[in-house]
Each structure stands twice: as structure tokens, then as C-alpha cells.
Amino acid sequence: MKRRRFLLVSSLLVAWLGLMPPLQAQPLSAPQAAGQLLQATPAAQRGALLLPFTDAARSDWHYTPRRRDGVAWKAMSPAQRDATTALLRTALNESGLDKVRALMALEIALRQLEGSGSWRDPENYAVAIYGQPGAGGWGWRIEGHHLSLHFSLAGDRYVATLPQFFGANPATDPRQGFRLLGTEEDLARQWLASLTPAQRGHAVFSSRPFGDIVSRNAPHARPLDAVGLPFADMDAGQQARLLKLVAAFADHLQPDLAQARLARVRAAPLDGIRMGWAGSTQAGQPFYFRIQGAGFLIEFDNSGGNHIHSVWRDFDGDFGRDVLGEHYRSAEGSKHRHRPPTSP
Incomplete structure (x- = not known):
């Protein structure tokens, strides 16, 4: 049902762009898809597409309309668009790809609702590759208004x-x-409605939302105040609803990637998770909720009543910092262990 809704709206984008890249007969690996994108990109554009795999470059991100690093969809040839879609498919399932298309199509809806001319642009979404695909640590992202997805890899x-x-x-x-x-x-x-009055008194920690996600676009995510109802104070049904909600924030990913992300959530004691609500509990009114565990943060803000910002951050694992950092430390240690002795 959800995919049909996404397809209905994303069909508006397909009509706008006149393009629906076909499925690959054999799915490509991420390095293969990124390599195809590089090959399809003219030399004059490659400097914009291929960026350094540095923390400073990768952590410069935002979700407002602005110029993006990388190559925008509107500047791509059909071959580049096909390769970009193949790269997206290495991380996103088909529902996830539909979700991205539907999000882009909302720019058309905004243009029509606001009468804002070219300010709202469904093709102003850019792809950037960081580092050399398949060689050690590298990554890629797709970003535009209301969309910023980041992926980090070690080899393939x-x-x-x-x-x-x-x-x-x-x-x-x-x-x-x-x-x-x-x-x-x-x-x-549904989770909020399942709470007892006493539980709701702990869960709803503010009568007003914050105007946006609290973490904004910080390069490094930090834990926020520990507010809301602790996981340990929920009954089994409420706990199951909360975990189902957490999983919904990862259901756009390929199954193995979604499972890996949820495994990180479960790796820390679940009793350390809290969910808190701010603002109105009435549908259509401004509200905000936050799910925070020992290692992660999910925020969902609808401070305007009809305008949502949502984010998932990992305190140690954003941009693969923890895994890649350990990889480089191990490689450096191995290099020193095997370095030939110097002459006295």
C-alpha cells in the first residue's frame, strides 16, 4: 500500500523528467555503479562529482534549498542518471527509491502551491562521491531540499x-x-495512544515543539537531554510498537543494511532508550518526538503542522567514523609491525 502511494506521487516526477531508469539485469556492486557514473561523467564535471574523502568535506551537509557539492540531476545526461539510479539501488530498496522520487516530486507540489516559479526545483538534487570507489574508505551521498542520505564504505x-x-x-x-x-x-x-495517563505524563515533556530538529545539521551528533518515557517503563506491547517505529526509519534500505543498522540499536541495552513527545497530541497540530538510545538519535519535527523534518544520527558511527577509524588504525599498526628495521 505504501509503495503504491509513493508510485502515485513519484509518477508526477517521472512525467516531469521523462525518465524512469530500468532495473539492471544483474545488480551492480556499489564500486561498479560508482565507476559507471564516473565513466559517464564528462571530464569537465568530474571535479564536481569526485571529492576528497575527508571528514570536513563529508560532514558539510544541509537540508535547506542551496547549492550542493556534486553533480545535480538537472546537469546529468541520461547515462549519468541511469548510473546514479544504479548506485542508489545498491543501498536503497525499491520502496526507498520510490520514497526519494516522491520527495523530489514534492518540489513540484510546492511550486504549484506557492506559485514560486523555478525556486522549487525537483532536479536540484546532487550526487557526490568521496574518495576512490572500491579503494579503501570511500563514500557517496545524495542531497537536496529535504533529503540528505550519506553512505560510507570500506572497499565494496x-x-x-x-x-x-x-x-x-x-x-x-x-x-x-x-x-x-x-x-x-x-x-x-499509535505508541502515544497506548500509554496510560501516568506514562503520558512522562512521555510528553514539553507543551511546545522546538521549531526544528534540535540536532540541526551538526557535523558531529551529540546526545540531547534524556527526556521522555524510558523503555523499561513501557509494557511489552509498547516496547514492540517503539521498536517497530524505529525500524520504519530504516525501511528504505536494502534488507542487509537495514538489519545492520537495527543491530547497532540492539547492541546497547534497550532499557537505555527513551521516547519523548513535545507539542500538541492532536493530529494536524505542531508536534515533535525524539527517540534516543546510548548510540543513536531519531528526531521528527512538525513544528508548522504540515512541514516535517526527520533525522537519524549515530553518535559514533555517522559517516562510518568508528568502523573506518578502526580500519585505518589497524592498517597503520600493521604497517609499523611489518616495517623493516632501520639501520642503527
Whole structure:
């Protein structure tokens, strides 16, 4: 059902772009897909597409309309668009790809609702590659208004799929009733509705939301205040609803990547997780919720009532910092261990 909704809205984008890249007969690996994108990119564009694999370059991200590093969809040839879609498919399942297309299509909806001319551009979404695909540590991202997805790899192996940002404006399209992030909101409201009055008194920690996600676009995510209802104070059904909600924030990924992310959540004691709510508990009114564990943070903000920002951050694993850092430390140690002795 959800995929049909995404397909309905993303068909608007397909009509706009006149393009629906076909499925590959044999799925490509991430290095293969990135290599095809590089090969399809003219020399004059490669400097924009291929960026250094540095913390400073990769952690410069945002979710507002602005110029992006990388090559924008509108500047790509059909061959580049096909290769980009193949790269997306190495990390995203088909529902995830539909979700990205539907998010891009919301720019058309905004253009029509606001009468804002070219300011809202469904093709202003850029792909950037960091480092050399397949060689040691490298990564890639797709980013534009309300979308910022980051992927880090060691060789051909994904080691991180965070940070992750999805937004939606309008959150509910008044003309079609489409809700890009409706599943996440509905699951959160189901959890909230299951609480006893005493539990709700702990869960709702503020009568007003914050105007945006609190973590914003910080290069390094830090734990926020420990607010809301602790996991240990929920009954089994409420705990299951909360974990289902957490999983919904990863359901756009290929199954192995979603499972790896959720395994990180479960690696720390679940009793350390809290979920808190701020703002109105009435549908259609401004609200915010936060799920925070020992190693991760999920925020969902609808401070305007019909404009959502959502993010998932990992305190140690954003941009694959923990895994790749350990990889480089091990490689450096091995190099020293095997270094030939110097002459006295």
C-alpha cells in the first residue's frame, strides 16, 4: 500500500523528467555503479562529482534549498542518471527509491502551491562521491531540499548509512492527501495512544515543539537531554510498537543494511532508550518526538503542522567514523609491525 502511494506521487516526477531508469539485469556492486557514473561523467564535471574523502568535506551537509557539492540531476545526461539510479539501488530498496522520487516530486507540489516559479526545483538534487570507489574508505551521498542520505564504505562493503535526513513539505498534500512520512507519524501516534495517563505524563515533556530538529545539521551528533518515557517503563506491547517505529526509519534500505543498522540499536541495552513527545497530541497540530538510545538519535519535527523534518544520527558511527577509524588504525599498526628495521 505504501509503495503504491509513493508510485502515485513519484509518477508526477517521472512525467516531469521523462525518465524512469530500468532495473539492471544483474545488480551492480556499489564500486561498479560508482565507476559507471564516473565513466559517464564528462571530464569537465568530474571535479564536481569526485571529492576528497575527508571528514570536513563529508560532514558539510544541509537540508535547506542551496547549492550542493556534486553533480545535480538537472546537469546529468541520461547515462549519468541511469548510473546514479544504479548506485542508489545498491543501498536503497525499491520502496526507498520510490520514497526519494516522491520527495523530489514534492518540489513540484510546492511550486504549484506557492506559485514560486523555478525556486522549487525537483532536479536540484546532487550526487557526490568521496574518495576512490572500491579503494579503501570511500563514500557517496545524495542531497537536496529535504533529503540528505550519506553512505560510507570500506572497499565494496557498506559500513555506515548515516546521517539520514528526510523531510516533507507539505507533510500532507491538500490536493491528494499524500503523506510522505505518514507511516512514521502514524506509528508514533499509535505508541502515544497506548500509554496510560501516568506514562503520558512522562512521555510528553514539553507543551511546545522546538521549531526544528534540535540536532540541526551538526557535523558531529551529540546526545540531547534524556527526556521522555524510558523503555523499561513501557509494557511489552509498547516496547514492540517503539521498536517497530524505529525500524520504519530504516525501511528504505536494502534488507542487509537495514538489519545492520537495527543491530547497532540492539547492541546497547534497550532499557537505555527513551521516547519523548513535545507539542500538541492532536493530529494536524505542531508536534515533535525524539527517540534516543546510548548510540543513536531519531528526531521528527512538525513544528508548522504540515512541514516535517526527520533525522537519524549515530553518535559514533555517522559517516562510518568508528568502523573506518578502526580500519585505518589497524592498517597503520600493521604497517609499523611489518616495517623493516632501520639501520642503527
